Amino acid sequence: LLVLQGVGWSSLSTAEANLTKMQQQEDEVVEPNRTEADKKLLKYLHTQVVTLYDTNNCVGGAAFGSPASFAPIECMDEKSANVLNKLAPAETLSALDNERFEICTHREWVTPKGKQPSEETQVFCHAMTTGLNRSVAHIRALHALVIILFVLECLMLVAGLLLLARRGPAKEASARDDAGENGQKS
Secondary structure (H helix, E strand, O other), rough: HEEEEEOOOOOHHHHHHHHHHHHHHHHHHHHOOOHHHHHHHHHHHHHHHHHHHHHHHOOOOHHHHHHHEEOOOOOOHHHHHHHHHOOOOOEEOHHHHHHHHHHHOOOOOOOOOOOOOOHHHHHHHHHHHHHHHHHHHHHHHHHHHHHHHHHHHHHHHHHHHHHHHHHHHHHHHHHHHHHHHHHOOO
């Protein structure tokens, strides 16, 4: 039993060490680029989600399982429940999204050190992860649209050049014929 407990604590310590390492790596990559205004905005958004969740006596939305899965959020006010469920839908996260979610929930400004993230914080971090995925999808769609527009513009250019090439010699021949007819009449 002691050996099993030792393995369990060892695995837990390793997981905590990996999470700390991931947070430090993300801090190195993300935090230097984040301005003070960005940080204030994220804290404000966190406060707004927590307030919406708490004032409407909401329940649910906490992560369970691995990778994290989420149940629908229920609130006294149906509109608030709809908003929160749009922001953080009932779903199971991918491995990458699960890592992002874990990093978010263990930020010191959302979860005090040594405490478990609250349901409200989990809803906020799930919404942030979902929002990031939606943004990436929209950026990819815009990128595809730019490529399509570029291809269409190239096709229009080629079609225009072909029309000019086709009409160009005909106009020159017509101009020569007109000049020749004018020369013969005189």
